[in-house]
Amino acid sequence: MKNNIIILGGGQAGIYAAREIRQIDSKSNIKILGEENLLPYERPPLSKDFFLDKKKEEDLYFHSSDVLKNENIEFENISINKVDFENKKLFAKNDNVYSYDSLLISTGSENKKITLDNNLKNDIYYLRNLEEAKKIKEIVSNKNKITIIGGGFIGLEIASSLSQLQKKVIVIEIGSQLMGRIIPKQIADLVQKTHIEHGNEIILNKQIEKITKKNSDYEILLNDNSLIETDFIIAGIGSTPTVKLFENTNLKLDNGIVTNQFCETSIKDVYAAGDVSNFYHPFYERNMRLESYQHAQNHGICAGKNIAGVKTEYSSIPWMWSDQFNLNLQLTGICDEYDEIIERGNDINNGVIYFFLKNNKIRGACGVGVIGKVGRDIRITSKLSEKNTIVDKQILSDQNLKLNKLMQK
């Protein structure tokens, strides 16, 4: 039967869902509605290789328009402002109406904004999309002392790039460690040390009281009365799922759109995937919302299968990375449910990994090292975790012993 399938959100989850549906279902109409007038593109390079001119705009697109044309996937740049789930319709700002049989919501997430002083809202920059990246890149070329509010992944990646562009960088973090939301302190401290060695200033445990504009510069007053002078401010203080459109509907929301392990929402024929979805993970037996490249891709693919009628459970082991200076940081699984921590390695040049175990099985691991040094072990860890393998702690803790010895054939 020919269906109208609409994918609301033109990011990574959306495009991977569309292509997956098309692989299974050659007949249905598939249309992606995207708010940005750009084909789906990779966001990770925006804070890194794009800033450093190692990647250009044309290198960022997942697929060319030819790929979409060949697979008969439509992409339309449109902003939807109303949803009628009962009658299966979406309404656009320009009065266009879109009817669907199945709907995938992949609207992603958006940056939290600093609420200190509304008069300064155009003075503080945020990075999520290509347009913002271009703007920041252009402006910072004439700036020297840049302050980054928020010591999470995005803030630190920008700090690393700007440092490589010979800028003086100050990072202000409200918490007692960097990347505190998901990264263990041991790893965060190693990353912090690298930033400091490269000349970045890291300020922890400080809240911003006030930002004052002085001609074209700014003064940032912290809660210990110290004052920071800066000529450009970028904030990366976390994100929230993009769900405003659904707030007064029957769609069940709780830190995003609540979905089951099949990407199904509380409304029939409506699915959600990627950053916007707070999904049930059957392996961990709990709900979670993830903001990562691998998740956006795999969750999109899984939603695509389910929409096309191939019932598929989503049980990917979470995995994410961050690249800062010459370091590659990786995290797999979950690192907040454990009864034992095992350390592997102690030199960042060879890679350092912390394993988080529960009942002698790996629940998660986080590692950092010079590029290339932790990836293989983290990948093996994902597989061990997924198979619920009881691990030999001697092998885990000894970097001279290969982890693939733990893999069952």
Place this chain on the structure above:
Amino acid sequence: MSEENWIEVGSTDSIEEEDLIRFDHQDKTFCVYKLTDGFYATDGICTHEAVHLEDGLVMDDEIECPMHQGIFNIKSGEALSPPACEDLKTYPVKVDNDKIFIKID
């Protein structure tokens, strides 16, 4: 192609099964793999970002990049999983008297 294009990499016992070694020749880096059915060779740098595949994970016929988990088929070089989308170049391999040679063009 002339015989000179076959470059000696090392002895066959220098690689464990389902593993790889890095081989540098002139200004290029290669990876040479031992799979269950023989030896194979590819470029040594991931096509997605400049990282050495020598630190990657070999599983069955696949090499996975240690940085961002792009996956390539070792035998064909095909990019199998994003973020890798450009194929990896492969090279012919022969074994002669327990020595591995690769043919570099």
